[in-house]
Amino acid sequence: MLSYPDIDPIAVAIGPLKVHWYGLMYLLAFGTAYALSTYRARKPNSGWTDQQVSDLVFFGAMGVILGGRFGYVLFYNFGQFLDDPLWLFRVWEGGMSFHGGLLGVMTAMGWFGIKYKKNYFDVADFVAPFVPIGLMFGRIGNFIGGELWGRVADPAVVPWAMVFPRADDLPRHPSQLYQAGLEGLLLFVVLWFYSSKPRPRMAVGAAFLLGYGILRTFAEFFREPDAQIGFDLFGWMSRGQLLSIPMIVVGLVLLVVAYRRNKMAPTSA
Template identity: 60%
Template sequence: MFSYPEIDPVAIAIGPLEVHWYGLMYLLAFAVALLLGLWRARLSWTVLQPKQVEDLVFYSAVGVIIGGRLGYVLFYNFPAFLADPLWLFRLWEGGMSFHGGLLGTVIAILLYARKIGKPFLRVMDFAALLVPTGLFFGRLGNFIGQELWGRPTDSAWGMVFPKDPEQLNRHASQLYEAFLEGLLIAIVLWFYARKPRPTAALSSLFLILYGVFRFVVEFFREPDAHIQFDLFGWMTRGQILCVPMVVIGLIFFIGAYIHASSSKEEAVTEYDGAKK
């Protein structure tokens, strides 16, 4: 059993003002996304120019925050909202949903793509590369803040979280997610994106990978206390939300290659016809 590292969740305290590590991780996530986006935009075949990356990150950040909060309220604790509608705006009390943040980001990117006159799916492909590192820092923030910990385990790599009232040896599921949803997806996507790919292939591959990894990690993560298990007595709310992600991702990924193949055939036919 590992010992939980003594990390103060408050990174900076100046009088009554406290800056938590979780908030700093959000800032770090957006900063790294901006740097990666600027680097990526230097390639001649990417959809965005470097000057457009800053606006993309800004739109995405707004979408993550608004969508993440609304998603948590709608997907995970709607009764609390009905009992106290102002709870929606008390972000400092916690409660953000990845799936809601994803939907918020998609809407934000759709609006931004229309504003600059760029194909929505190509901008989504560009943005998909910037998401995993943000997830990595976000899960580290969860770990430092001692939230979203794992289920009890007898394994030697479990740990006791000081904030856990039951003081059980638990999976550090936040770190599992940081590795799988963050580092591993980032490595796969950036390796895959070394050369041009069919439109929508990158973003759909992200949906597939995240959905699969999150579904697996949910077996090690403690379900929400007020929800527990939703379906069949073992599926969590997070797993249910991941199923449509994987299905949609597979449809778009396969469709991307089918469309790219047919487009090439049409281009060859037109070219051969012109030669004749």
């Protein structure tokens, strides 16, 4: 069994200015997304400009923050919102949802597409490969903050199990790191190489939905369900898994449609 590292939640302190690790992870996520998307945009015939990338990252960041907060309130703690509506705006108390952030980003992409007259799915295909690397930083932030810990594990079977002080004295899976590796690094590598060659419109975005849905559903078997919710659906599925299943279905359908349209294009032109 490993000891959970005692990490100061404040990464940098300069006088009264304090930068928390979680906030720093968000900066790294958006900064990395900007660097990678700029790299792709500067390739010949990409159809993207630096200004468009800059605006897209800004729109996406707003979508992540606003959607993530609204999603957490709606999907995970709606009861608290009903009791205290102003809690929605107390973001410093914590509470962000990936699925809400995804809906926020999808909305932001639509707004961006209208502004620059770009097809919605072209925007989604361009954005999709950069999302997982941001998720990786977010999960690392969860680990540093000692939150969203895993389920109880047997140290004899899982020697890397650790005790999270904010949970209890039981050894648990470091599920935040599992998610960082699966939904973050692994999915990023797969999508980066998959999108490095021309694919049918919608295919890259669909691959993200499908891949994330599958990996999140798997990783959730090692993560402790949210205390205020527990298990959904027959007492064994978490809220995160319940929200990820539609992503698998939609991603699979869009992927099939993308390739079928691609095959039919020459004969229907």
